[in-house]
Every structure is written in C-alpha cells, then in structure tokens.
Amino acid sequence: MRKVLLSFLFIIMFVQYTFAKPLVVTSTYILSSLVNQIAQNKVDTAFIVPENANPHFFNPTPKDIQELAKSNLFISVGYGFEFWFDKVKNNIKGKTLILSDYHKNPIGKKTLSGKIIANPHIWLDVDFVKNTAVYAIADNLCKIDTKNCSFFMNNAKNLSQEISHIQNDYKKLFKNKNICIVEVDPAFDYFLRSFGKQPCAKMLQEGSGELTLTSFKQLDNCKCKKGIVVYAFRAKQAKVIAQEKHYKDVYLSPLGNSKDNRLNSYIKLLQYNLNTIKNAVND
Template identity: 25%
Template structure:
C-alpha cells in the first residue's frame, strides 16, 4: 500500500513538473512578445502604413476602427490603456483627431510621439479669419511617401535590431507609391478638362486635387466633419454646381450621405455611385482596405463619374 502511494506520488510529482515547465514556456513566450516595440497608431491610414513597414516585428494597435471618422472620434477607456502601454504613438496631427490628441498629451502618457502628418508641409485653409493647416495630407501619394519615411525612421530609432526589415519593407512600399502617383496622374488626365472639378461632402481632397489637376469649386462642409451646414450653405453649393456644369458630385464613406444627396437632387446632377474614402481606409476585406487601395478606388470612382456621357 505504501509502495503504491509512493508510486502515485511520484507520478503526480512528474505531472506537476511538466505543467510547471509548460507554464514557464508560456511565460517565456509572453515575455518575448512583450520585448517587441509597443506601437499605437491613431488613424487607419497611419496604422496600415505602419503594418506594411513593420509586419509582425512590433506589437501594434490601431485605435480607430476602419471606417471611423477621426474628426469626431470619442476615445474609450481601452484607448487610454493602450496609449499608456505604448513605447511609440503615431498620430496624424494638424488636429485631425482632436479628442485623441488631447488624450495623447495628457500627463499619464510617457511614450515617444510622432505626428506623422505634420512631417508634410501643409496646405492652409481659412478658419474664422485665421490660417489653419489642412490635415488631409495623404491625398497626395508623394506625401504618403513622406509619411512612410518618417514612420520607418522612427521605428529604426527605437528598434535598430529590425532596421533591415523596416528598410526593405518601406523601400517596396515607396516603389508602389511612386507607381501609384504616376498612375493617378494618367487616370485623371482622361477626364475632359472642363469636367475636372471635384465637389464632395467635406473639404478633404485639397492635396489630392492639387497633386493631380482637379479644381474644388465648393464642398458641403469644411475641413472638419464636426461642422453642420446651414440651409444657406446648401443653397450656395447648389448654385455653384449649376454654374460650373459638373456632371457628378461625391458622397464619402465616413459621412451620412443624406445632405449631399439632397444637394445633388436640387442641383440636378448625379450623385456618384461609389463613395470616396476620405478619412479612413475601408474595413478589412473591402475594396479599399489599404492606403494604396484607397487612393486607387477613389481615383477610379472620380474618373468613372466625371467621364460619363
């Protein structure tokens, strides 16, 4: 009986050792994972570029879900937790994501911070008599290259062991963006000159239009989607559309299309079948679930609508 007890005891001791070793292995894996750079991105565009550059060599969290509007996003408690854990926070800046920027600048956030969009020299807009920088810098693929380079350099600074990977991935991405830039120019050139006019829900396409040869006669609302257009604003935009003779105007994926649809009806023009991606890439698996796809889809939508007979 004693012999059986000792035998059982030995068996249980062996099981305990195996479990303990397994636990140690799991802890080691967690520790190894936690050794990776902890990076938090705000906008979905910056998040996509960061993932393209770094792959699985960082622990990366994107605060804004795809399809969300950064202008009006309200942070949730989990966002504070992620920001507090971060080694590096990548945000657009130029007040694109005002509520998140306030949170980033709070005293509890100790991470390195990079305003990726602010690496681009901005176009200005007038707001109540003052010049403000336009935050929608990614509309120009050449600015996308600047954003890639700034993210790459910051990742290398904080994680030099992975420099070769960051350099290789960013070089490939930059090549693709240069090709995209030329492709967009060629596509826009197929639109009749008199129809190269872009009217959208909000003023998010100045960089795109300046880079690729479009004019923006007017928009329903200004730079930020926080604005609420008045009846007079709607009326004025209808008159602009009638006077310019454009064939189509455009809704956006992050903005309720009701008002821009009303404008189209009153102006007697087509509301383009496809919506433009302005402040966010599309959800995973959609036609515009990356920065490059977003600019590609937008260009195809614009060309198709403005070249219609």
C-alpha cells in the same frame, strides 16, 4: 522542485520578453494600415478610434488609454484631429510621432492657443504620404526596433513607389478632360490637390455641418457639362447637388476599412477611390 519551477517560469518570461514584438498604436485604422505595410509582421498594431465612430467626436476609453500606455510608439495625425491628445499624452511612455509636424503645406491653417490647427486629412495628401510620411514612420520604427531598420526603410521605399504609380493613374484620368468636381465634405482637399485638381465648389468648410445658400451659390463656378460630386458622409446632400447640376454623385472612402477587402490597406484605399472616380468619369 520549487527551484525547478522558478527556473521554468524565468525561462518563459525571458523568452516572452526577448521575442515580444513592439506595439505600435495609431489614432485611426488607416494609419495602422500604413504601419502594417511598412513593418509587416515585425510589430503588433492597434488603433484607438473605432471604425464605426466619427473621429472628430470620439474620446478614448480607459481601455484605450491602457493600450496607449503599453505602446512602444504612438502615431497620430495632428492639426487638431486628435483633439483628445493633450488629455492622454502623459499616459504615453513610448515614442510619439505626430505626422503634422512633418507636413509643410496645410490647408486652412490657423493658430489656436499656440497650436497650429488646419484641415487634418493629411493622410489623403498623396505627395506628403509618399515623400515624407512613409519615411517618418519607417524612421520611428527603426527607433523601437533597430535590427529591422533596413527592412522598414526598404518597405517604405517600395510603398512610396506604389503610391506614385497610382497617383500617376489619377493624373492621366483627368488629362485633357474638362470635368468639374464638387466637394461636399472637406475631407478631400488634399486628395484632389495631389493630382492637380481643384474643386469648382467646396460645399462645406472644415468644422461646418450644414449647407447654406452661400454654399449653393458656389455651384455657379461649375461650368462643365460633365462633373462629379464627391462625398464621404453626406450622401443625401450630394445627391441633391448632383441632380441640380446633372453631375454624378460619387462616394469616396477617406479612412479605409479593415473588414472590407477593397479598403483594408492604404494602397487599396487609393485604388478603390481611383476606380470609383474612373467609373463615374467614363460613364
């Protein structure tokens, strides 16, 4: 009887091990959404920074570190975004992908203690995501699940094409239109650059939290009669600036939201922001 029981337990353990999906842990939800669009149901995903937390200040909990230790692949943004990474990297036994290692055109680049620090919001750099990041993710998925490699690569190609279509819609939106863009939060530098726009005023720099008189002087550069004030976190400041310039204040989502059907994938995030800008510009 004991031999039968042991044999039964062995079979259960063998089946669980054989059919267990690889675990991919990312720092943020939006990166997990990219993984899910490429890997679909071939892997399990988890993310470290809670969606209601500020990723610039969040520190992983002991439970998060346990999750990292179990992961087959950990994906982070880099450029100092995961300031806690050095504290936990020794707990990561699987592979690690740092997207900034593949990013070639950082904004606000500087070197600190031998490491490159820059504006970290590169998941909103649409050119980078469609041309490089999706394929880097697929390639690393291949390393932890070789049998599904062609599936990952094909999905990365399809995702890249979807992103290109939406990017073209952004470019068409502003074609032959004299519209100024005021950027309140520094989250959208790469995003605006992706469809050929530069803000006429950048009210806050990366790492700065308060508007100053110098910030407001930048508004003198905004000569358009029509404009939008884009923000992610500072709604009150955006509204004040919009009233000052007679522009529209426009909320854009930088990170998506797993619980909001309008924002629960990377493609939906881009489409949501496009529709939001379109409504403001065409109003």
